[in-house]
Amino acid sequence: RPNDDSAAVCEQEVVLLTVVGSPKGVRETILTLYRLGFAEVGDWSPPQRAANPKQAISVLIRRSRANGTPPRESER
Template sequence: MPQEFVPDDNKSEPPNDDSAASEQDILMLTIVGSPKAVRKTILTLYRLGFAEVNDWSQLQRTGNPKQVMSVLIRRKVSTDDTAPRQ
């Protein structure tokens, strides 16, 4: 199992575009569970002001017939890479 996380020198790495990384941070959140649990979590995150319900993807099937998943992709334009203001 630990070998799965060791880099393979024979595989090429994706190009590193530092200019794009400095301009924009991308965060992808995935919720996996029963349809009821996923919907409830999305609603809870909405009530907390985290994301609009319509920002999440439609429920998608997983390899487990009793589970679904939904994805949220957040893009935040970054002006500075310093620590958060206090």
């Protein structure tokens, strides 16, 4: 079954979440989402300077299978 891995990747739903705001606001939002069990802090990209120099941006990419279940570790 050589194409099992590629088929699993094709069946994944990918959602990109972006947080933009003051550096403090971005950190606080990521920590709040962590406390709510939404995502690990380390799953987010390191904050980067946004187009507005007073703002930061951080991105989270969530993957799940097309049926809504999270992918196995080997599929990430």
